[in-house]
Amino acid sequence: MVPRTFLWKRFLLQRGMMAAAFLLAGSILLVPRVAAQAPPLRAAAPKAMQAPAKPKLVVLLVVDQMRGDYVDKFLHQWTGGLKRLVEEGAWFRDAAYPYAATETCVGHATISTGAFPATHGMVANNWWDRGLGKSVTCTSDSKAKNSAYGGASFKDGDSESDEKEGGNSGVRLTMPSFADELKFQGGARTRVVTFSLKARAAITLAGHQADGVAWLDDTTGAWVTSNAFETLPFLDDYVKKNPVRKDYGKTWNLLLDKKKYLYAEETVGSVPPDGWNHSFPHPLRGKAAGADPDSSFYKQWKTSPFADTYLTQLAELAVDQLSLGKAGGMDFLGIAYSPLDYAGHAFGPRSWEVQDILARLDEDLGGLFTHLDKEIGPGNYVVALTADHGVVPIPEDMQKTGADAGLLHLPELRERIEKALEAFKYPKPAIASISGSDIYFAPGVFDKLQNDHAAMQAVLEAALAQPGVAAVYRADELRDRPATPQSSTQSPTLRAFAYSYFPGRSGDLFILPKPYWLLDSTPAGKQRSYGTGHGVPYNYDQHVPVLLMGFGIQPGQYFQSITPADIAPTFAALCGITLASRDGHILAQALKKPAEAHAQSQPARPKSAPASAPNTNP
Numbered sequence: 182m183v184p185r186t187f188l189w190k191r192f193l194l195q196r197g198m199m200a201a202a203f204l205l206a207g208s209i210l211l212v213p214r215v216a217a218q219a220p221p222l223r224a225a226a227p228k229a230m231q232a233p234a235k236p237k238l239v240v241l242l243v244v245d246q247m248r249g250d251y252v253d254k255f256l257h258q259w260t261g262g263l264k265r266l267v268e269e270g271a272w273f274r275d276a277a278y279p280y281a282a283t284e285t286c287v288g289h290a291t292i293s294t295g296a297f298p299a300t301h302g303m304v305a306n307n308w309w310d311r312g313l314g315k316s317v318t319c320t321s322d323s324k325a326k327n328s329a330y331g332g333a334s335f336k337d338g339d340s341e342s343d344e345k346e347g348g349n350s351g352v353r354l355t356m357p358s359f360a361d362e363l364k365f366q367g368g369a370r371t372r373v374v375t376f377s378l379k380a381r382a383a384i385t386l387a388g389h390q391a392d393g394v395a396w397l398d399d400t401t402g403a404w405v406t407s408n409a410f411e412t413l414p415f416l417d418d419y420v421k422k423n424p425v426r427k428d429y430g431k432t433w434n435l436l437l438d439k440k441k442y443l444y445a446e447e448t449v450g451s452v453p454p455d456g457w458n459h460s461f462p463h464p465l466r467g468k469a470a471g472a473d474p475d476s477s478f479y480k481q482w483k484t485s486p487f488a489d490t491y492l493t494q495l496a497e498l499a500v501d502q503l504s505l506g507k508a509g510g511m512d513f514l515g516i517a518y519s520p521l522d523y524a525g526h527a528f529g530p531r532s533w534e535v536q537d538i539l540a541r542l543d544e545d546l547g548g549l550f551t552h553l554d555k556e557i558g559p560g561n562y563v564v565a566l567t568a569d570h571g572v573v574p575i576p577e578d579m580q581k582t583g584a585d586a587g588l589l590h591l592p593e594l595r596e597r598i599e600k601a602l603e604a605f606k607y608p609k610p611a612i613a614s615i616s617g618s619d620i621y622f623a624p625g626v627f628d629k630l631q632n633d634h635a636a637m638q639a640v641l642e643a644a645l646a647q648p649g650v651a652a653v654y655r656a657d658e659l660r661d662r663p664a665t666p667q668s669s670t671q672s673p674t675l676r677a678f679a680y681s682y683f684p685g686r687s688g689d690l691f692i693l694p695k696p697y698w699l700l701d702s703t704p705a706g707k708q709r710s711y712g713t714g715h716g717v718p719y720n721y722d723q724h725v726p727v728l729l730m731g732f733g734i735q736p737g738q739y740f741q742s743i744t745p746a747d748i749a750p751t752f753a754a755l756c757g758i759t760l761a762s763r764d765g766h767i768l769a770q771a772l773k774k775p776a777e778a779h780a781q782s783q784p785a786r787p788k789s790a791p792a793s794a795p796n797t798n799p
């Protein structure tokens with residue numbers, strides 16, 4: 182047998198000789214056989230290569246809290262844009278986030294950057310800022326200043342955190358988004374516009390710069406932006422003429438025939454917004470049904486399909502006013518549809534409200550795509566639709582199946598840990614904050630615990646004794662994990678927490694609830710203000726749809742397991758730009774071959790084409 186090293190050396194030698202031969206052939210043409218094969222040096226210039234075709238507009242749609250299985254459950258009832266995405270597009274049926282922190286800011290940042298939170302740094306909607314000693318939202322920026330379109334008054338600051346100063350921006354996103362890179366690398370001028378009801382969705386979809394980013398102020402219904410972004414002059418006029426309060430007095434009724442709704446008319450354990458009952462119809466008349474909108478009206482509005490319709494109108498307005506897709510560059514339009522999330526939190530995934538919102542969103546998206554076809558041309562734009570996370574059934578509803586489901590009370594867990602540390606002479610309180618699954622200790626406490634085996638054991642045992650806790654992970658178990666070779670053999674949940682871990686921002690300990698147990702922060706003695714939630718590494722929170730349609734996309738159903746971080750690299754490939762992160766991958770199986778993509782600026786194929794045509798790829 183020939184020794185391996187010998188073979189390797191011979192290979193190198195051959196390669197060296199071959200390289201030398203080619204060098205000679207190329208320069209002085211001394212090797213006749215090679216020279217004969219080489220093209221003549223002064224041949225007629227070949228026809229100039231046509232520049233690869235690029236999409237004129239990239240459309241990124243995120244439906245907040247849309248579980249992957251909603252497509253399977255409701256597709257047969259859709260007739261508009263959602264149906265068209267499935268029938269004319271590429272449907273990835275096994276898409277899921279691989280990380281633990283399945284929250285809105287995290288999901289949108291992952292979709293927009295093509296990276297996981299361990300890379301992009303958006304680890305939660307809010308986290309405990311150890312330096313400031315307070316909770317901050319993922320888009321808070323003390324240097325930014327917010328303003329409202331149309332000169333409307335609004336409540337500055339964010340109602341979901343202690344943040345009362347400054348405004349919002351993408352400053353905490355540690356890397357450029359796809360839209361940022363498109364602007365930077367695209368060549369011709371790229372316009373970036375995003376809309377959502379939530380700052381953490383609109384901003385993360387855009388990134389650091391944009392021509393327009395707008396979100397809804399929770400309590401006043403004003404459309405807000407910040408000086409981190411350019412402003413859209415036409416929006417001032419539009420929101421003045423079409424204020425949200427115009428929908429005051431409307432009623433949200435069922436769209437479909439009553440018999441078409443799955444599940445019960447009322448979900449056990451649902452917590453509707455103030456002023457609404459547990460079942461349809463839902464009047465948008467605030468809490469008191471007075472003459473004028475109150476803050477409850479805005480809560481109702483953002484939980485209703487009227488808000489999706491409004492967002493779609495904003496999108497069409499931006500396309501028209503900015504001539505998106507018609508200015509010679511590659512433009513970007515991002516819409517984060519938030520109402521499904523509000524409805525899902527209140528009524529749960531097994532509700533008529535969820536089904537109805539999707540049926541109506543299907544209609545809105547049908548209109549949007551028709552508008553884009555007319556303005557930009559079918560096949561000239563590319564669309565991706567996905568979600569930022571899923572949702573768990575309402576625990577009380579799940580318990581009916583006999584399953585072990587419940588509420589993991591975080592304030593109670595906090596008490597247990599404080600109590601366990603009493604015997605070890607730690608400063609009190611030892612815990613600075615519990616935010617979602619992350620426990621943050623007071624300064625110095627975790628460092629001390631890491632060298633204090635008995636106290637650490639007492640903390641872990643106390644946490645594990647809390648009903649609903651499946652496991653507790655320590656920050657030192659997660660650091661740098663995704664990069665280590667062992668990562669493929671470690672437990673999937675530990676790996677999920679590692680994908681979410683960002684030093685400095687993430688907690689010191691991490692709580693993994695048991696499946697179907699909901700992390701609940703409601704203070705003792707208070708009523709829970711929502712039905713259900715999300716934020717953990719189980720499939721009901723991680724599995725989302727990924728649908729691609731239009732320019733360069735090969736229609737079909739795809740069953741490979743992918744993540745929503747694959748959308749941005751796929752867009753980047755279509756647009757001919759490069760992203761920094763390698764967390765996501767190009768969805769090459771759903772891309773047309775270059776020749777097909779070239780020929781694509783033709784009218785799109787008829788809608789009647791079969792949905793899942795035989796293309797079930799390898």
Ligand SMILES: [Zn+2]
Pocket residue numbers: 245246284285286522569570
């Ligand atoms: Zn969300």
